[in-house]
Amino acid sequence: MKTSFITSALHKKNELNQYRVLREFSENNFVNFSSNNYLGLATHPLLKERAIAFTNQFGTGAGASRLVFGHHGYHTAVEAKIAKLIGSEAAILFNSGYQANATILHALADKNSMIFADKQIHNSLLVGANNSQAKLIRFKHQDLNHLAELLELHDASKRRIIVTESIFSMDGSITDLPNVIHLADKYDTLLYIDDAHATGIIGHNGMGAIANQRGIDIALGAFGKAAGAFGAFVACTFEMKEFLVNFCPGFIYTTALPPPIIGAIDASLDLIPAMHAERNTLFNNVEEIKSFLKPLGYHTESHSSPIIPVMLGDEKLAMSLSKWLEQKKILAYPIRPPTVPAGTSRIRLTVSAMHTKSQLMMLKDAIEQWQC
Numbered sequence: 001m002k003t004s005f006i007t008s009a010l011h012k013k014n015e016l017n018q019y020r021v022l023r024e025f026s027e028n029n030f031v032n033f034s035s036n037n038y039l040g041l042a043t044h045p046l047l048k049e050r051a052i053a054f055t056n057q058f059g060t061g062a063g064a065s066r067l068v069f070g071h072h073g074y075h076t077a078v079e080a081k082i083a084k085l086i087g088s089e090a091a092i093l094f095n096s097g098y099q100a101n102a103t104i105l106h107a108l109a110d111k112n113s114m115i116f117a118d119k120q121i122h123n124s125l126l127v128g129a130n131n132s133q134a135k136l137i138r139f140k141h142q143d144l145n146h147l148a149e150l151l152e153l154h155d156a157s158k159r160r161i162i163v164t165e166s167i168f169s170m171d172g173s174i175t176d177l178p179n180v181i182h183l184a185d186k187y188d189t190l191l192y193i194d195d196a197h198a199t200g201i202i203g204h205n206g207m208g209a210i211a212n213q214r215g216i217d218i219a220l221g222a223f224g225k226a227a228g229a230f231g232a233f234v235a236c237t238f239e240m241k242e243f244l245v246n247f248c249p250g251f252i253y254t255t256a257l258p259p260p261i262i263g264a265i266d267a268s269l270d271l272i273p274a275m276h277a278e279r280n281t282l283f284n285n286v287e288e289i290k291s292f293l294k295p296l297g298y299h300t301e302s303h304s305s306p307i308i309p310v311m312l313g314d315e316k317l318a319m320s321l322s323k324w325l326e327q328k329k330i331l332a333y334p335i336r337p338p339t340v341p342a343g344t345s346r347i348r349l350t351v352s353a354m355h356t357k358s359q360l361m362m363l364k365d366a367i368e369q370w371q372c
């Protein structure tokens with residue numbers, strides 16, 4: 001049968017305890033520790049209001065791709081606003097972080113290029129790297145000495161690109177960005193930073209680790225996480241923007257982001273710079289969770305990151321803790337291979353400024369009571 005490979009692939013996934021299912025949740029009954037809505041902006045009245053206002057004024061769709069008359073004043077205005085807040089020459093919108101990552105490297109690199117990438121970069125960046133046909137060289141996760149060794153070792157006459165994240169999506173680790181920028185400069189290498197998890201929660205104006213930084217060629221931020229909307233952007237030079245407009249398939253061959261989304265992004269950009277109190281609460285919540293995980297023997301990173309991995313190792317353990325937490329009305333997603341390396345399955349907690357003290361206590365009690 002022509003579909004028998006599908007049946008057997010799914011069967012194998014199940015045997016490996018890696019089967020994924022789509023499940024509907026009514027968040028009302030659960031405390032959510034798996035959302036990237038770090039500041040609660042996804043339900044903020046100003047975002048809703050402006051999404052509606054833009055819809056009323058401009059409609060629900062952009063009508064076409066940016067280059068084919070789908071480019072409107074609201075796109076220009078929001079890109080200018082992003083660039084101003086970040087402190088970059090220019091900004092360019094993308095329909096999603098995934099789409100940007102999967103297609104920008106294709107424009108930047110060719111089969112004669114070399115991409116130096118952290119071992120744990122997001123799947124979308126890997127897809128982009130593979131699409132480009134460049135030689136892909138991986139450095140050990142967060143090991144900048146290893147990166148420097150590899151840069152030293154490999155042909156400097158070729159086009160080279162360093163690709164890494166500022167806050168890693170799977171373990172929350174935070175990259176020593178000044179040092180990466182230094183290496184890129186020293187070895188005259190292009191630098192691509194995926195800042196998706198940092199937009200809204202750290203940096204100048206709250207606009208991420210990439211804000212007010214020189215020396216990053218592609219600085220990618222996202223609006224679907226802390227910004228509470230959807231879509232992504234690259235902050236870059238005028239020239240890089242022109243290059244992407246001309247060569248990046250994920251920009252050229254897709255319908256532009258629609259008015260309601262641009263409205264929500266626009267409102268989030270008005271709110272984010274001043275959300276110091278929410279960012280404070282967020283990082284206080286992070287510290288509180290770490291303070292009760294540590295005595296329970298769970299290794300936590302020393303730096304403060306809104307993504308906290310509870311490392312369990314085995315897939316079954318990760319699934320068992322996730323199920324237990326769910327019985328206790330807590331949502332915490334188990335992360336398993338192939339998303340992370342074998343033997344490093346974990347529960348990933350994502351913390352929000354909206355979590356209350358009593359919700360943090362609920363999490364503490366539930367994890368303490370778990371018998372594996």
Ligand SMILES: *Cc1c(COP(=O)(O)O)cnc(C)c1O
Pocket residue numbers: 095096097098099101122124165168169194196197222223224231232
């Ligand atoms: C979420 C994420 C993306 C994808 O962004 P979307 O806008 O959700 O498609 C890309 N890179 C990293 C590191 C992410 O965490």
